[in-house]
Amino acid sequence: MNMKHNIPPQYEGKDLNISDSVEFENEIAAKNFYLDAKNRLLQINNWDDIAKVSASTFQHLDSFGNYSNEKPEEGDYIKIDIPGPGLYSTGGYDFVKIEQISETNEPNNDLITMTLRPSSKPDDEDDHETKHFFKNLASSTFQVKRNGRIVEANYFGRNELINTELDSLIDRIRNLFVAFGAKLGASYPQWKSLISGILNK
Numbered sequence: 483m484n485m486k487h488n489i490p491p492q493y494e495g496k497d498l499n500i501s502d503s504v505e506f507e508n509e510i511a512a513k514n515f516y517l518d519a520k521n522r523l524l525q526i527n528n529w530d531d532i533a534k535v536s537a538s539t540f541q542h543l544d545s546f547g548n549y550s551n552e553k554p555e556e557g558d559y560i561k562i563d564i565p566g567p568g569l570y571s572t573g574g575y576d577f578v579k580i581e582q583i584s585e586t587n588e589p590n591n592d593l594i595t596m597t598l599r600p601s602s603k604p605d606d607e608d609d610h611e612t613k614h615f616f617k618n619l620a621s622s623t624f625q626v627k628r629n630g631r632i633v634e635a636n637y638f639g640r641n642e643l644i645n646t647e648l649d650s651l652i653d654r655i656r657n658l659f660v661a662f663g664a665k666l667g668a669s670y671p672q673w674k675s676l677i678s679g680i681l682n683k
Contacts, residue, residue: 498639547605
């Protein structure tokens, strides 16, 4: 399957779509702003600042699980600290893996896509459990795109199913509460504020 710029299909569970856009007087201004917005998307370690009212913190890890300030690449990870109780088995954190990053640039259009998927803890080779409140089928896809004078940012959550497939009873109970809250809309303000922050002039 060619994943280039594709949004993973919705099969089951909850989905979430968030979109925002800004329009400029000319394409040069829009092109310059697209570059700024793209850079904000890729500055994972600054997401909580970019979102302004962010409740979670995000840390970019390389493919070995080490803290990284480099440009994110496919195969890297993000370590997430969300409000409330964390996973007992990870010291309080959730993890996602960067599954896809792709970009195309054309005279009238620019587009970058980044898809994240719940993952195991990157520095624990013996533990293959998905260390996230959603199952591995779930995904989060971010897009920043320019169409002429308009720059748009989008978030697409897909297949958001509660992850109770964990050995730890404490972790299973925690995921029930956190994922249930997310399914009721608790995650919407987080991603809405990040999308708005990416498009902040």
